[in-house]
Amino acid sequence: MLEIKNLHASVDDKEILKGINLKVNAGEVHAIMGPNGSGKSTLAEVIAGQEEFEVGEGSILLEGEDLEELSPEERAHKGVFLSFQYPVEIPGVSVTNFMKTAINESRKAQGLEDMPANEMLKKIREKSEMLEIDRKFLSRSLNEGFSGGEKKRNEIFQMAMMEPKLAILDETDSGLDIDALRIVSNGVNKLRSKDNAIIVITHYQRLLEYIVPDFVHVLYNGKIVKSGTKELALELEEKGYDWLKEEAAV
Amino acid sequence: MAYTEEELKKELETKEYEYGFYTDIESDTFPKGLNEDIVVAISKKKEEPDWMTKWRLEAFRAWKQMEEPEWANVKYQKPDFQNISYYSAPNKKPKYDSLDEVDPELLDTFKKLGISVDEQKKLAGVAVDIVMDSVSVATTFKKTLAEKGIIFCSISEAIKEHPELVKKYLGTVVPQKDNFYAALNSAVFSDGSFCYIPKGVRCPMELSTYFRINQAGTGQFERTLVIAEEGSYVSYLEGCTAPMRDENQLHAAVVELIALDNAEIKYSTVQNWFPGNKEGKGGVYNFVTKRGLCEKHAKISWTQVETGSAVTWKYPSCILKGDYSIGEFYSIAVTNNFQQADTGTKMVHLGKNTKSTIISKGISAGQSQNSYRGLVQVNSRAENARNFSQCDSLLMGNRCGAHTFPYIEVKNKSAQIEHEATTSKIGEDQIFYCNQRGIDTEKAIALIVNGFSKEVLNKLPMEFAVEAQKLLEISLEGSVG
Numbered sequence: 001m002l003e004i005k006n007l008h009a010s011v012d013d014k015e016i017l018k019g020i021n022l023k024v025n026a027g028e029v030h031a032i033m034g035p036n037g038s039g040k041s042t043l044a045e046v047i048a049g050q051e052e053f054e055v056g057e058g059s060i061l062l063e064g065e066d067l068e069e070l071s072p073e074e075r076a077h078k079g080v081f082l083s084f085q086y087p088v089e090i091p092g093v094s095v096t097n098f099m100k101t102a103i104n105e106s107r108k109a110q111g112l113e114d115m116p117a118n119e120m121l122k123k124i125r126e127k128s129e130m131l132e133i134d135r136k137f138l139s140r141s142l143n144e145g146f147s148g149g150e151k152k153r154n155e156i157f158q159m160a161m162m163e164p165k166l167a168i169l170d171e172t173d174s175g176l177d178i179d180a181l182r183i184v185s186n187g188v189n190k191l192r193s194k195d196n197a198i199i200v201i202t203h204y205q206r207l208l209e210y211i212v213p214d215f216v217h218v219l220y221n222g223k224i225v226k227s228g229t230k231e232l233a234l235e236l237e238e239k240g241y242d243w244l245k246e247e248a249a250v
Numbered sequence: 251m252a253y254t255e256e257e258l259k260k261e262l263e264t265k266e267y268e269y270g271f272y273t274d275i276e277s278d279t280f281p282k283g284l285n286e287d288i289v290v291a292i293s294k295k296k297e298e299p300d301w302m303t304k305w306r307l308e309a310f311r312a313w314k315q316m317e318e319p320e321w322a323n324v325k326y327q328k329p330d331f332q333n334i335s336y337y338s339a340p341n342k343k344p345k346y347d348s349l350d351e352v353d354p355e356l357l358d359t360f361k362k363l364g365i366s367v368d369e370q371k372k373l374a375g376v377a378v379d380i381v382m383d384s385v386s387v388a389t390t391f392k393k394t395l396a397e398k399g400i401i402f403c404s405i406s407e408a409i410k411e412h413p414e415l416v417k418k419y420l421g422t423v424v425p426q427k428d429n430f431y432a433a434l435n436s437a438v439f440s441d442g443s444f445c446y447i448p449k450g451v452r453c454p455m456e457l458s459t460y461f462r463i464n465q466a467g468t469g470q471f472e473r474t475l476v477i478a479e480e481g482s483y484v485s486y487l488e489g490c491t492a493p494m495r496d497e498n499q500l501h502a503a504v505v506e507l508i509a510l511d512n513a514e515i516k517y518s519t520v521q522n523w524f525p526g527n528k529e530g531k532g533g534v535y536n537f538v539t540k541r542g543l544c545e546k547h548a549k550i551s552w553t554q555v556e557t558g559s560a561v562t563w564k565y566p567s568c569i570l571k572g573d574y575s576i577g578e579f580y581s582i583a584v585t586n587n588f589q590q591a592d593t594g595t596k597m598v599h600l601g602k603n604t605k606s607t608i609i610s611k612g613i614s615a616g617q618s619q620n621s622y623r624g625l626v627q628v629n630s631r632a633e634n635a636r637n638f639s640q641c642d643s644l645l646m647g648n649r650c651g652a653h654t655f656p657y658i659e660v661k662n663k664s665a666q667i668e669h670e671a672t673t674s675k676i677g678e679d680q681i682f683y684c685n686q687r688g689i690d691t692e693k694a695i696a697l698i699v700n701g702f703s704k705e706v707l708n709k710l711p712m713e714f715a716v717e718a719q720k721l722l723e724i725s726l727e728g729s730v731g
Binding site for chain 2: 048049050052071072073075076077080081082084087088090091092093097098101102103105106109141158162
């Protein structure tokens with residue numbers, strides 16, 4: 001599904017990603033953990049095509065296709081989805097209208113007609129029920145006045161609507177209380193399938209109790225310094241990151 | 251493709267005026283310059299009665315004593331009033347019984363604008379009184395309206411056919427001497443619309459006028475008079491486009507609305523006159539006086555979407571004279587490149603329990619300057635007056651400006667005045683968020699701008715709202731490249 005080879009990225013001449021290698025197959029869930037400032041969010045945004053970052057060496061392949069020349073929207077059309085750590089507010093644009101626009105733009109890119117209204121409605125109903133979202137919520141302005149938890153739940157709702165091939169969840173657990181965390185995780189688990197892949201970025205092992213990863217990677221100082229199975233997350237929870245930092249320094 | 255602030259700005263600046271074409275129709279144009287002879291000649295040309303000629307001359311004499319105002323937050327080369335031709339009418343057959351007789355080139359112009367009259371005729375409920383360089387050339391739906399006793403015609407026709415109404419109301423809301431441009435308009439107004447709704451009648455359709463300036467060096471001076479008798483209702487739509495031209499064109503219109511007891515007038519405007527090119531050359535000067543008078547329990551709503559003109563100076567106002575009368579002002583003003591807009595409203599509370607609402611949305615891009623200027627005045631006898639004002643500004647890029655000048659004068663302690671203002675900026679993060687969801691930058695800007703303007707767009711009649719939405723997109727987006 002996704003193959004990242006020796007990826008380097010910098011912003012304002014400061015290198016943040018220093019040679020990332022990562023392979024994610026369809027049907028897999030990968031967790032990326034690491035201390036603050038290690039480059040986790042940068043990695044997510046570089047995959048999504050945020051051009052604030054300068055990609056030096058390396059490549060990102062989605063189903064074998066190099067994404068380098070593609071705009072963020074083209075990557076989205078190909079099935080890349082980023083659940084933002086800090087979703088932005090768009091006043092006056094309802095969640096429903098935003099989703100309708102997003103879905104129809106992607107369909108347009110694939111040469112399809114707009115999704116018929118009844119189909120759209122059915123989909124919205126289905127997905128909002130799955131994520132226990134009140135219908136009133138959908139007519140509110142996108143993220144405006146949303147609580148931290150509502151924003152994250154809304155991100156996962158969008159993921160459910162867009163049905164991406166590759167979803168990157170950037171600290172989706174931050175700002176969620178335990179009930180919201182369970183609902184959101186359940187949602188994500190229902191969206192897991194053999195045809196898609198999910199990358200979960202998190203600080204804490206807590207989320208991984210709900211969304212159980214196949215692989216765990218530790219990102220430190222712009223590089224993946226350790227990879228393992230879900231047990232690695234437990235080890236990190238117990239020992240912190242310091243032992244890895246020491247290991248990486250050697 | 252990513253969109254840095256720089257690229258975003260560039261893109262916003264490259265959208266050329268879509269309606270920049272010029273129709274080659276023979277015109278009957280007066281020599282340039284303005285004096286009493288010209289004023290009399292205009293009146294004669296229009297076969298006006300003596301009282302009208304006198305009225306114009308009074309205005310002209312007042313105008314000569316007045317000075318062009320300079321208090322607005324706009325900078326421009328003052329027009330040379332002796333270098334303007336004050337009358338221009340299409341030459342071929344000024345009146346038509348049916349559209350078939352209309353100059354095909356003229357019809358073609360309308361088609362380019364996307365306002366095919368044929369289509370409009372078929373579309374339910376829109377009567378069109380088209381003003382093309384000063385003389386009305388086609389009026390539709392007249393019959394249906396006549397059955398209800400509604401008069402909807404050009405002001406020239408009204409002067410001839412309904413002099414008693416014109417005499418009674420013309421200049422009662424905007425007097426000849428009101429201000430420099432109103433005086434000029436009163437002296438030389440070429441044409442415009444007249445609308446009269448009889449007592450208790452609810453106008454069954456939206457009344458619509460399209461204005462278009464179409465003659466090099468011709469100022470256009472529209473005069474509109476709308477009278478809603480007791481308990482009547484009318485929704486009036488005014489839309490305007492002008493072709494591209496190098497020199498600045500002056501437009502000084504006057505609109506007077508009279509809402510008698512329990513009457514309601516909804517007046518909606520979409521204006522996209524040529525704003526000048528991206529170097530700030532050319533464009534229309536738009537100095538307009540619009541005012542409405544509300545008697546008891548009457549209501550006047552002004553809704554405007556302003557995307558054009560190089561310089562705009564416009565304050566649709568309400569005089570809330572009658573007790574329990576209501577004034578509303580909903581506005582979207584977009585400026586791009588070097589456009590300057592100083593626009594807002596005046597709500598004058600004279601009667602008891604009067605209420606006014608002001609919602610103003612300013613969008614600035616390029617190097618434009620967008621000012622809101624509003625006055626809320628509560629007089630000593632206006633017990634329990636209420637006002638709510640909200641002024642929001644949206645900025646794109648770092649070189650444009652948004653300004654808010656709210657004036658509040660309250661002479662009655664029972665008044666309740668609220669004012670809210672916000673300023674925000676379209677962020678790269680918002681654009682990226684939309685991009686990530688598969689929405690390209692052009693569409694993302696449209697989405698954000700429409701969201702920002704939603705409260706006002708919702709106030710427009712359906713068919714107008716769609717057009718306004720399109721205009722917002724045209725004004726602010728470039729071909730992505």
